Amino acid sequence: MGRLAVIGWQALSLAGLVLIWQAAGRWGWVDPLFVPTPAQVASALVGTAGEALPRLGDTVLKAVIGYGLAVTLGVTAGLLIGSRRMLHDVAMPYVVALYGIPKILILPWIALIFGLGLSTAVLNAALFAFFPVVLMVAAGTRDVDPTLITVATSMGATRWQIGRKVLLPAVLPSVLAGMRIGMVFAMLGVLLAEMFAGNRGMGFFMQRLAVAFKAPELFAATAVVSVLSIAVVLSLEHLNQRLGRWR
Amino acid sequence: MKVFLWRAAVLVAAILIWEAAAAPLNPILYIRPSSLPGAFVRMWRVPELPPLSEHLWLTLREILVAFGLAIAAGLWLGFLLGLRRSIGRIYEPLLAALYAIPSVVWYPSLMLFFGLGPASKIAFGFLLGFFPIVLAVLAGIRQVPAPLVTVAVSMGARPAAVFRKVMLPAMASTMVGGLRAGLALSVVGVLVGEVLGARSGLGYVINYAYGLLMTAEYGVLVVLVAGAVLAIDGAGALLEARVRRWAG
Numbered sequence A: 001m002g003r004l005a006v007i008g009w010q011a012l013s014l015a016g017l018v019l020i021w022q023a024a025g026r027w028g029w030v031d032p033l034f035v036p037t038p039a040q041v042a043s044a045l046v047g048t049a050g051e052a053l054p055r056l057g058d059t060v061l062k063a064v065i066g067y068g069l070a071v072t073l074g075v076t077a078g079l080l081i082g083s084r085r086m087l088h089d090v091a092m093p094y095v096v097a098l099y100g101i102p103k104i105l106i107l108p109w110i111a112l113i114f115g116l117g118l119s120t121a122v123l124n125a126a127l128f129a130f131f132p133v134v135l136m137v138a139a140g141t142r143d144v145d146p147t148l149i150t151v152a153t154s155m156g157a158t159r160w161q162i163g164r165k166v167l168l169p170a171v172l173p174s175v176l177a178g179m180r181i182g183m184v185f186a187m188l189g190v191l192l193a194e195m196f197a198g199n200r201g202m203g204f205f206m207q208r209l210a211v212a213f214k215a216p217e218l219f220a221a222t223a224v225v226s227v228l229s230i231a232v233v234l235s236l237e238h239l240n241q242r243l244g245r246w247r
Numbered sequence B: 001m002k003v004f005l006w007r008a009a010v011l012v013a014a015i016l017i018w019e020a021a022a023a024p025l026n027p028i029l030y031i032r033p034s035s036l037p038g039a040f041v042r043m044w045r046v047p048e049l050p051p052l053s054e055h056l057w058l059t060l061r062e063i064l065v066a067f068g069l070a071i072a073a074g075l076w077l078g079f080l081l082g083l084r085r086s087i088g089r090i091y092e093p094l095l096a097a098l099y100a101i102p103s104v105v106w107y108p109s110l111m112l113f114f115g116l117g118p119a120s121k122i123a124f125g126f127l128l129g130f131f132p133i134v135l136a137v138l139a140g141i142r143q144v145p146a147p148l149v150t151v152a153v154s155m156g157a158r159p160a161a162v163f164r165k166v167m168l169p170a171m172a173s174t175m176v177g178g179l180r181a182g183l184a185l186s187v188v189g190v191l192v193g194e195v196l197g198a199r200s201g202l203g204y205v206i207n208y209a210y211g212l213l214m215t216a217e218y219g220v221l222v223v224l225v226a227g228a229v230l231a232i233d234g235a236g237a238l239l240e241a242r243v244r245r246w247a248g
Helices: A003-026 A038-083 A085-100 A107-114 A118-142 A146-154 A159-197 A201-211 A215-246 B002-022 B033-043 B052-083 B085-099 B103-114 B118-143 B146-154 B159-196 B202-211 B215-247
Strands: none
Touching: A003 A038, A003 B085, A038 A085, A038 A118, A038 A159, A038 A201, A038 A215, A085 A118, A085 B002, A085 B215, A107 A118, A107 A159, A107 B202, A107 B215, A118 A159, A146 A159, A159 A201, A159 A215, A159 B103, A159 B159, A201 A215, A201 B103, A215 B103, B002 B033, B033 B215, B052 B085, B052 B118, B052 B159, B052 B202, B085 B118, B103 B118, B103 B159, B118 B159, B146 B159, B159 B202, B159 B215, B202 B215
8 A cells, every 4th residue: 555545534534534523413423512513623623723722832832841841851860870880770760660650649749839820730741751851861871882982982982082082972863752652741741730729721721621511622722732643743743853854 | 788888878877957947947747757756656547537447458459459360351452463474464563652741641531531530540540551561561472482382383393382381480589570560550441540539548548648738647558558569569570580580
């Protein structure tokens, strides 16, 4: 099957799904109170855009700040932990354990200290995204072949040259993989914080729509966030491939 | 040995620093580690908190149902997409795209469908646990060396025997890894659901204690739940290591 056929089948399946969904709502197979038809969702999308877009911007802003924090700290910590053997052996069990603990447990406490605003969401995003980034980068740094460095040193490379020409290309894939995962986790952290204790942003908006039983608007909001996340992740992946060629 | 001493030292230092830093601050906001044992004893007797064992039991059942459903659906879809290559090529990218969505966006819709009861938590735990299992089955099938299957078939092995003797050993460790990740996410899903909106379950109790500003009790619950989650995951890691040895 060619690439075009695959895309054709994908489009056809999605269109079929939307049609069945519309039919199900239309002929009363599902309760319209809970499952709105695609047509209703589309009109809700237009209707709520004015209210939803600023909220989406708010959420994205928080996610970007939290993401920036998590990536800066996470890449630094990952490089340190991955390159120092003793530090790796001592710190790694803690990183893995903290990664494994459901962060939702700490969210009430963060919200208690930092309130309903920006800082709770940003901190929660950073907390969600930090550990996966550290794990990825530390693992990637550890896997750098030491003979590469030995060879470069013996050929008279300076520290700076080794860093730029040997370490950077070797570590870059895991840094980028960490950055891609971190983005999803940062969005997750912000939305969760907004749903739990927010008075702004997309998470708060969606939670309110659910409580008010506004299913079409809720579906529309869910679709907007989903499409945005998929677009961001796919473009990071694209960037990843282009950088792969540069290597 | 030296490493273990260092690890213990880091833990002790972290607790001591926390204790020292929190001492001059408001004890309701900044929970001191030394206040936890007292709260642990108090916690079982205070009438303000709902009886813990009931809520614990409910949460465990929610997790088990969610994880069971995630295993069933994950294995089914994983093998369907992995063994029928043409279907897999069409639907795998769609699945991967769904995986890129921050999962919590589904929760308000699930709450709308299933209400505030256990059903919405089970649905969310299922949804979170399902993806790693599907992806692990797909990755596992890709790891099966095609020549081995060809040889086994040409020597007259039946499909069931090929599956059991050739495919399963080759994909076992990846699949167990996926199941372990799925369990962890099912636990997270149920807990997130309970914290975001519920009338029962551990997450509800945690939220409740926090709502009453019984932060020391809240701290105890967090430490206990986190410890239980790590213990379950540790057991999963041991199982994974065993399977890896069996599969060679």
